Amino acid sequence: MPEGCRCAGIAGLGIYVPERVLTNQDLEKMVDTSDAWIRERTGIRERRIAAPEEATSDLAAAAARAALADAGITAGEVDLIIVATATPDTLFPATACLVQEKLGADRAGAFDLLAGCSGFIYALACGAQFIAGGAADTVLVVGAETLSRIVNWEDRNTCVLFGDGAGAAVLRPAPREKGILATLLGSDGSGGTLLQLPAGGSRLPASQRTVQENLHYIQMNGREIFKFAVRVMGDAALEVVRKAGLSPEQIDLFIPHQANIRIIDAAARRLGVPMEKVVVNVDRYGNTSAASVPLALADARDAGRLCRGANIVMVAFGAGLTWAAAAVRW
């Protein structure tokens, strides 16, 4: 953060994952795939699937409650709620407003943010700016997805990759030596069609035809996304480390978006960070899009890996195309 601005820090973390576990063996019975193929190509062993009555706002609110409890803050103290999601309960109202109501956060403004799998870091950067500028003291940032609702369960190219979940962080003013040191946001709309949900918006409203042609499901060019991800994850992480005034050797923990273990490996190599400093939970949750980084952050906390003063670098890529990174001192 520039001199003279208030720094924002993460005062609490919370997650929620649905109970139901879908394993690779379960998927073998649904599509022409194998546990060996999925593990070798992605590192995923299982993922969570929301119950029929659960929607994104339910997952988001559960994670948010846990984050508020962790921070020792009541819902009434929250000034702003930002929910990063590509799977909102409805196109409108915003899922953030539904979360506001569920929490009883009666003083909070609320809006959704759409940046695909980069969404949580985008929301973190956004919330940090509200605190830096003095417009808010307490911001609740949530990444939440029910991707199982927009996955074509007959398409083996995509259905093995994704899972449901939510993670939340409470942002509050922090001393300069502790908090969000630097953020970086990027986008390249020319790659938008590489990863998209074609129907249901103003370009192609939902109709019988769009449903018959499966245009209400995720469509992805996996190979191109893979190449893009390997390039931007490393570049964005290096750039945010530089912006924070750090060198790669000073990184204590690297928290990449959990899409694919091969992409994570490549990004860590590019950054020059050994795998023992990398947080990996893609095996248990698959790609949970905007929930992926906070789920990994909370896993690191629960494993005792978030030591006071540790330099943490988070980085993600996603639909848009987008990418984002943040350097945080714990």
Ligand SMILES: CC(C)(COP(=O)(O)OP(=O)(O)OC[C@H]1O[C@@H](n2cnc3c(N)ncnc32)[C@H](O)[C@@H]1OP(=O)(O)O)[C@@H](O)C(=O)NCCC(=O)NCCS
């Ligand atoms: C999707 C991904 C795992 C595929 O791995 P890959 O090594 O690139 O595999 P390829 O696309 O080369 O496909 C290899 C073969 O496996 C097949 N295949 C695809 N999915 C399969 C599955 N679930 N089970 C078995 N075979 C599968 C393909 O049909 C292809 O067969 P073909 O050669 O006969 O056409 C990989 O490209 C990837 O992770 N991309 C990034 C996706 C991503 O992160 N998306 C989210 C962005 S936020």
